[in-house]
Amino acid sequence: MAQIRLDNIRKSFGVLEVIKGVSLDIRKGEFMVFVGPSGCGKSTLLRLISGLEDISSGTLSFDGEAVNRFAPSKRGIAMVFQSYALYPHMTVFENMAFGMKLSGRSKEECNTRVEQAAGMLQLSPYLERLPRQLSGGQRQRVAIGRAIVRDPKVFLFDEPLSNLDAALRVATRLEIAKLHRSMHGTTMIYVTHDQVEAMTLADRICVLRDGVVEQVGTPLELYETPNSVFVAGFIGSPK
Numbered sequence: 531m532a533q534i535r536l537d538n539i540r541k542s543f544g545v546l547e548v549i550k551g552v553s554l555d556i557r558k559g560e561f562m563v564f565v566g567p568s569g570c571g572k573s574t575l576l577r578l579i580s581g582l583e584d585i586s587s588g589t590l591s592f593d594g595e596a597v598n599r600f601a602p603s604k605r606g607i608a609m610v611f612q613s614y615a616l617y618p619h620m621t622v623f624e625n626m627a628f629g630m631k632l633s634g635r636s637k638e639e640c641n642t643r644v645e646q647a648a649g650m651l652q653l654s655p656y657l658e659r660l661p662r663q664l665s666g667g668q669r670q671r672v673a674i675g676r677a678i679v680r681d682p683k684v685f686l687f688d689e690p691l692s693n694l695d696a697a698l699r700v701a702t703r704l705e706i707a708k709l710h711r712s713m714h715g716t717t718m719i720y721v722t723h724d725q726v727e728a729m730t731l732a733d734r735i736c737v738l739r740d741g742v743v744e745q746v747g748t749p750l751e752l753y754e755t756p757n758s759v760f761v762a763g764f765i766g767s768p769k
C-alpha cells in the first residue's frame with residue numbers, strides 16, 4: 531500500500547488552476563523527487579501534502595486514510611525550505627530543540643535528540659552559535675537538523691540547496707543522501723529544478739509540467755524511455 535496517495539488532486543488560487551489533477555503513489559521509505567520548470571507547481575504540491583495549503587478537490591491519503599482535513603501537525607511531516615527560516619535570536623541548539631517543545635518529550639530526551647542530529651550533520655561544535663555566525667551551508671544543515679529531531683515519517687524538501695554555492699550544494703546533497711540511507715523507512719519528497727540533483731538522489735522522479743504529471747519513473751527509466759520530448763529535454767537524454 532502507498533504511504534502517501536494523491537488521487538486527482540487539484541488546486542486553484544482564485545481563477546488560476548495550478549495543480550490540474552495529479553495522481554501519484556509514494557511508498558514508505560522512498561526518495562521521490564519532483565522536478566519541473568519554475569512555476570509548474572512543485573512548491574504548491576509540497577504545501578498541499580504538508581497541509582500548509584488546502585486542496586481544492588481530490589483526495590490525499592496517508593496510510594490509506596484521507597487526511598484532507600488533518601492539520602499539518604497531525605501529518606507526521608517535517609518540511610525543509612530553501613530559505614532556512616531559522617530563528618535569528620536563538621542558538622543552533624535552541625533552533626533545533628524548538629520544534630520538539632510541544633511534543634511532550636522530557637528535557638533529557640530533547641537534548642539527546644539534538645546532540646544526535648548535530649553529530650549526524652557535523653554541527654556539534656556550533657550548538658551555541660547564532661544563525662548569523664554560521665555559513666549558508668551550516669544554516670541549511672541546522673534547518674535539516676530541526677526537521678530530524680522531530681522524527682517525522684516524511685521529510686519534505688523544497689529546493690533546499692538553491693541558496694548554496696556549487697561546492698556546498700554537492701556536499702549538502704551527499705549529506706541528504708546519507709541521511710536518507712541512515713533513516714531507514716523515512717520517506718523523502720524532494721523538490722528541485724536541477725536535473726543532477728534529481729538523477730542522483732531519487733528512487734523515482736515525478737516530472738511536472740504546468741500542474742500536470744508528465745511521467746513518473748526511476749532515473750534510468752526516464753533517461754532510457756522518456757515518454758515525451760519535454761521529459762527527454764529535462765532529463766537530458768536524446769530522443
Ligand code: ADP
Nearest residue numbers: 543546548566567568569570571572573574575
Ligand atoms: P514552482 O515551485 O514549481 O516554481 P509554485 O508551486 O510556487 O511553482 O507556483 C505554481 C503557480 O502557482 C505559479 O504560477 C504561482 O504564481 C502560483 N501560486 C503559487 N502560490 C500562490 C498563491 N498563494 N496565490 C496565488 N498564486 C500562487
Ligand code: MG
Nearest residue numbers: 572573574688
Ligand atoms: Mg517552488
